[in-house]
Amino acid sequence: MAKIVACVCTSHVPAIGAALDNGKTQEPYWQRVFGGYEKSKEWIEKVKPDVCIVVFNDHATAFSVDVVPTFALGCAAEYTPADEGWGPRPVPVVHGHPELAAHIAQSVILDEFDLTIVNKMDVDHGLTVPLSLMFGQPKEWPCQIIPLAVNVVLYPPPTGKRCYNLGKAIRKAVESYPEDLRVVIFGTGGMSHQISGPRAGLINSDFDKAFLDALATDPQKAVDIKHIEYMREAGAEGIEMVMWLVARGAMDEKVNEIYRFYTVPASNTAVGHLILENASA
């Protein structure tokens, strides 16, 4: 039986990818960010997931304004790193797990979560930066990846509650897959940031830290946060944090906090990172 063994939440700031790709990781500004992921890299090397489900958002890369799916599950065999305007990131092609993805799609849709199924999608920094933070710069990513793209670009994104419940449905789907697979689920994006308009640069560390606490000890508190509160308190783009709730929903209510990291800033954004394992495991 496949099993979700942990959840990893992390920001996916594009400048982090650029710093890594351009060899700036040792500069003090970036050392402060990358240093926070050293323990995480050691941890995931021990956990050795077979598959990572990465909940992320596309930033007007695979999806234009022609079609904006709320939840889109990648069922392809591979995904090419996208050219987002600066040229593609020099990172390995992402290999999917089409069989497990198809199984998840079937299970959660019949569970009344109406996903869009994607058979071709270039993946942008939303997906590749978290992989780089957790796995460094390998020649090949060490596991298969199932991307789950959540719309957080065109308001309104799905609610926190919807995301959390989708996480529960994904867990049920994974646990009904017959092959023995170790699965880690990533929730990415956030934390507080606003990159648009005259209010750009907004950071709210109190909000972020309360959100991290809630995920670790009282997820319902985070689930109850309304969109207006994310946007007002954590910046227009801080609403990305709903994606962390998909990952959190796939875990037990009681979890052990394995690791936490928080720093301000990376470019325009507060960087938050949390690793949780089920208390029952």
Added chain:
Amino acid sequence: MEKPKKEYEDIPGTTVFDADQSRKGYGINMFCMSLLKAENRTAFKADEAGYLKAYNLTPEQTDAILKRDWNGMLALGGNIYFTSKLGATDGLSFQQVAAKMTGATQQEYADMMLAGGRSVEGNRSKSEWEHKNG
């Protein structure tokens, strides 16, 4: 019946990209999307006004793009994840585009971020900005 007011319109210095905005800014955003291809970036740089003709833009939208009026593009329906591709075409990072929208210099903006960013205090609602600006 009058359309209900959107509660997020009260957030200062912020244009929320919703379905109304995305319809209005379809041309801006699809133009920006085209810049994901290197050959299109080259063609646009070679003849900006000519290139824009294919995108069914209003004169205001065309003007905002040509003048790199980043806030203007958002007001006219652009979204930052799209307009940042125009920034990328100009060689600008997300942070450099963000700085321009706040009216700060790149250095001032970078310093503000290093010092912990813009505080939420005084920046939650439009009434606070009106108060601030006297």
